[in-house]
Structures are given as C-alpha cells and as structure tokens.
Amino acid sequence: MTAAKRLAIARLSHEGNSFTPAVTGLAAFKHREWVVGEAARGFYAGTANELGAAVDFLAARPDWRGVFLRCCAAPPGGPVEAEFLAAIQAEILAGLGKGPWDGVYLSLHGALLSTGDTAPELRLLAEVRAAIGDAPLAVSFDLHANLDPEIARHADILLGYKTYPHVDTYETGAKALALLERAARGEIRPLSRIVTLGAVLPSFNMRTESGPMAEVEAAARREAGRPGLLDVTPFGGFAYADVAQAGASVSACADAGVSAGADAGGALAERAARRVLSEFEARKAAFAVRLPGAAEAIRQALALALTGPVAVLEPADNPMSGGIGDTTGLFRALLDARPDARPNVPTVFAFFWDPKLVARAQAAGVGAELDCRFGARLSADYGAPVEVPAKVARLTDGRFVNLGPMERGLTTDLGPTAVLDVGGIAVIVTGTCQSPNDPAYFALHGIDLARPGLLCVKAKNHFRAAFGSVFAALIDAETPGPAALDLRNLPYRNVPRERLLAAEG
Numbered sequence: 336m337t338a339a340k341r342l343a344i345a346r347l348s349h350e351g352n353s354f355t356p357a358v359t360g361l362a363a364f365k366h367r368e369w370v371v372g373e374a375a376r377g378f379y380a381g382t383a384n385e386l387g388a389a390v391d392f393l394a395a396r397p398d399w400r401g402v403f404l405r406c407c408a409a410p411p412g413g414p415v416e417a418e419f420l421a422a423i424q425a426e427i428l429a430g431l432g433k434g435p436w437d438g439v440y441l442s443l444h445g446a447l448l449s450t451g452d453t454a455p456e457l458r459l460l461a462e463v464r465a466a467i468g469d470a471p472l473a474v475s476f477d478l479h480a481n482l483d484p485e486i487a488r489h490a491d492i493l494l495g496y497k498t499y500p501h502v503d504t505y506e507t508g509a510k511a512l513a514l515l516e517r518a519a520r521g522e523i524r525p526l527s528r529i530v531t532l533g534a535v536l537p538s539f540n541m542r543t544e545s546g547p548m549a550e551v552e553a554a555a556r557r558e559a560g561r562p563g564l565l566d567v568t569p570f571g572g573f574a575y576a577d578v579a580q581a582g583a584s585v586s587a588c589a590d591a592g593v594s595a596g597a598d599a600g601g602a603l604a605e606r607a608a609r610r611v612l613s614e615f616e617a618r619k620a621a622f623a624v625r626l627p628g629a630a631e632a633i634r635q636a637l638a639l640a641l642t643g644p645v646a647v648l649e650p651a652d653n654p655m656s657g658g659i660g661d662t663t664g665l666f667r668a669l670l671d672a673r674p675d676a677r678p679n680v681p682t683v684f685a686f687f688w689d690p691k692l693v694a695r696a697q698a699a700g701v702g703a704e705l706d707c708r709f710g711a712r713l714s715a716d717y718g719a720p721v722e723v724p725a726k727v728a729r730l731t732d733g734r735f736v737n738l739g740p741m742e743r744g745l746t747t748d749l750g751p752t753a754v755l756d757v758g759g760i761a762v763i764v765t766g767t768c769q770s771p772n773d774p775a776y777f778a779l780h781g782i783d784l785a786r787p788g789l790l791c792v793k794a795k796n797h798f799r800a801a802f803g804s805v806f807a808a809l810i811d812a813e814t815p816g817p818a819a820l821d822l823r824n825l826p827y828r829n830v831p832r833e834r835l836l837a838a839e840g
Contacts, residue, residue: 346408347459382505412659
C-alpha cells in the first residue's frame with residue numbers, strides 16, 4: 336500500500352503599518368486567527384480563505400495527510416512585537432523539522448513587520464527552505480505584498496491574490512495547492528521570479544474591477560496563458576510599510592520542465608514578469624487621485640442621503656491599512672455638520688477603538704449617560720479628542736461570523752462593544768481595532784444599512800465588496816491618519832522620497 340503524501344501547512348498573516356503608534360501582540364492574533372493542529376482544520380472548514388481551500392484540498396485527497404502547524408493572522412496594525420514574532424516563527428520551523436514532507440504550503444501576507452526586523456518573511460522563508468530541503472514549497476501572498484526579489488530563491492511556487500477587494504483568497508490557496516500537488520508528483524518543476532517597480536503607489540485607485548490595476552491584471556492574465564507559465568501575479572505593494580522593499584512588483588512562476596531547464600525557466604518567468612511590470616510603469620500616474628476633505632464629503636453625502644443610504648469612508652484611519660480607530664477628523668466634521676437637524680437622515684459612525692470606554696459603558700448599562708472623550712487615545716498627531724456627552728444605546732459581546740463575500744464563514748471577535756448615542760448619531764465603540772467591512776458587523780449592533788441615512792465609516796476599498804450595491808453613493812474623504820492618501824505627508828525614513836507617488840495635483 337502506498338504511503339500517504341505528507342503536506343505541512345502554516346499561516347502567518349499580518350500587514351504592518353510603520354506610522355501606527357501601537358504594536359501588535361498576541362491579543363490581536365487571538366481575537367482573529369490563532370489555531371494549530373486539528374483545531375485549525377475545524378476553524379477553517381467552510382471558510383472562504385486560503386486555509387479553507389487547504390481543508391477542502393485534503394478532504395478531496397485521501398492520499399494526502401495534512402499537518403496544520405501554527406496558523407495565525409491579526410488585523411493590520413503596527414509592527415509585531417519582535418520576541419512574539421520570533422516565537423511564532425520558531426514554532427513553525429520546529430514543526431517543519433518533523434519532516435520529511437512531500438510539500439509545504441505557507442499562507443503569508445508579504446507586508447509583515449516586526450519591531451526588530453523590516454524583512455521577517457524573507458528570513459522566515461530562508462529558514463523554511465533550510466528546514467525542508469528540496470521539498471516543493473508553495474507560498475501565497477496578499478495583493479499588497481512588498482516583495483524582495485530574493486524571496487523567489489526560496490519559494491518554488493509563488494503567487495498572490497488577483498482581486499481588490501480580496502474576494503479570491505480561497506481561489507489563491509486552491510491554486511497554490513494544486514500546483515504544489517503537481518510538483519510533488521513530478522508533473523511540473525516550478526520556479527519563480529520577482530521584479531520590482533521601484534515606486535510606492537497609494538492603493539486608493541487600486542481596485543481591480545476597473546482602472547489601472549484592472550488593466551495590469553488583464554496583462555498578467557495574458558502572460559499567464561503563454562506556454563510554460565504557471566502563474567503571473569501583479570502586487571500593488573503596501574505603501575504604509577516604511578521598508579526598503581516597499582512598492583509594486585510582479586511575480587511569475589514557470590515550469591522549468593517545459594522550458595528545458597532551470598536557466599530557461601527562470602528567463603521565461605523573468606521576461607513575463609518584466610512585460611507586466613512595463614504595464615505598471617506606463618500607468619503609475621493613474622494611481623494618483625485626489626479626495627475631498629471631510630467637511631466637503633459629508634456635505635455631499637447629506638445632500639444625497641434623503642433618497643437612499645450614503646456612506647462616507649475615512650481611508651486614512653482604515654484598519655485594513657493599519658489604521659488605529661482613533662483619529663477624529665471625520666467625526667469632528669460630522670458633528671459640525673449637525674445631521675441631528677435632519678431627523679429623516681439616521682446617522683451612524685463606525686467606529687472608535689477604545690476598550691476603556693466600552694468597559695465604562697458596560698458597567699453603566701443601557702440607558703446610562705456618560706461624558707465621553709472620543710479619539711486621540713493613542714496619539715493626538717492625527718487630531719485632538721472630541722469631548723461630548725453620550726447615552727448608552729446597545730451593548731454586545733462583539734462576536735459574529737462573516738457573511739462575506741470577503742472572509743465568508745470566518746469568526747470575528749471585536750471584544751466587547753457599545754453603541755453610544757451622541758446627539759442622535761449612533762457611534763460604535765469596540766474593544767479591538769477591526770474593520771467594519773461585513774454586514775454581520777452592523778447587524779450585531781442593530782443597524783440596518785439598507786434604510787436611507789448616512790454612515791461614516793473608517794474603511795476603504797474592502798468595504799465595497801459587501802456594500803458597493805447597498806449604498807446610493809460611496810464617498811471617500813481625506814483626513815489626517817496613519818494611512819493618509821498623500822504619502823509625502825508621512826515620516827518615511829527608509830523609502831527615498833522620489834519613490835513615493837504623491838496625490839494628484
């Protein structure tokens with residue numbers, strides 16, 4: 336009887352923002368994804384992400400035995416504490432030391448930072464390769480990865496998400512595993528190459544349904560159809576990581592067997608990646624946009640809100656870009672606009688991250704009145720706090736299951752939350768800093784977004800995946816924050832200023 340093939344699976348996903356005043360530790364991972372072994376298989380079963388694809392891959396292949404090593408992810412934020420990150424990496428490497436393996440799959444982000452290392456994923460992959468020898472290694476990355484070309488020396492199969500908002504995470508994992516299976520069977524001899532643009536692009540105009548990124552993705556699909564190529568992925572990069580490798584890039588994975596050897600396969604992959612990179616280069620200027628200020632965005636929204644629901648997005652404090660749920664620019668503009676004077680426009684503000692304020696609301700109970708200080712808890716660099724009275728309207732345990740399409744089926748834990756009534760505005764306050772991108776987030780707080788009204792939300796492009804068809808209009812506003820549009824206003828130390836693409840005009 337043929338022995339089952341052994342597959343090692345691990346996940347370490349975090350997007351690090353260098354301009355966020357808080358660091359990321361164990362608590363942030365435990366509120367999001369922190370599982371190992373058979374508990375990981377159960378946690379990810381039925382979810383629409385890379386590890387959900389891994390569970391399904393194994394369920395369909397009794398000839399493969401999967402071992403789930405540490406699988407973890409935290410919402411984007413400040414760099415991960417160095418000692419804690421080192422412990423995660425050591426745990427993964429210790430598990431890999433229990434080989435041999437017929438294949439290894441790693442689900443990474445590509446913009447991970449630690450308080451002691453600006454390129455921890457490159458070093459992790461070098462150590463993984465040393466631990467597993469010649470076993471085929473497949474690695475998947477987020478579309479916003481900042482990739483060092485050296486990564487391709489360690490990963491045989493390298494690919495990433497093709498959509499933004501990221502609604503193809505499951506498909507990305509499934510493709511990585513399908514190629515890994517073919518490599519393990521000797522059907523292909525994959526190798527990868529990475530080329531970089533040398534420019535840091537803001538992601539506001541990086542959605543893939545239209546615009547410059549859609550055109551780059553189309554070029555990548557054409558390249559991937561050439562003989563001998565297995566995948567071509569454009570990466571937009573993550574602008575808020577102040578690291579030398581920040582910026583857009585393209586990876587290509589080729590079959591050295593078809594290409595008559597590693598040298599020819601490498602050249603094939605390199606040429607394909609550079610052709611797509613030229614499409615990036617030709618469209619750099621198209622990624623620059625201009626956004627209205629908060630007051631103007633709210634003025635536009637209130638003019639539309641009587642006929643249908645309207646949302647004003649605050650990308651500069653979007654948690655999916657490392658925002659801190661703590662800036663006050665949009666909230667102050669909302670109060671100044673006095674939507675309470677328009678009783679037919681129900682108004683919601685999502686959100687502030689303030690565990691102590693939530694605890695006060697929980698202790699006081701529904702109906703209690705509190706003197707509140709909103710924002711500037713972590714830093715006043717992005718605006719002074721707003722001090723106003725509020726009434727406790729609702730309390731929750733902060734737990735829900737995502738309805739999708741992004742991360743469908745994944746359990747989310749916000750920590751305890753409160754809805755506070757501030758002059759008729761429903762303000763959501765949470766115990767952790769996580770993006771309000773899913774319908775279940777608002778259902779948890781008793782909020783019906785289908786009604787005419789105004790939502791002000793700390794979110795960006797991912798919000799559109801679930802809500803693009805719900806709102807009559809979505810208006811992005813520029814405010815001060817750790818993920819602001821104009822990169823020149825942020826204190827980079829490691830990225831030359833000439834590589835920063837400024838906002839239009």
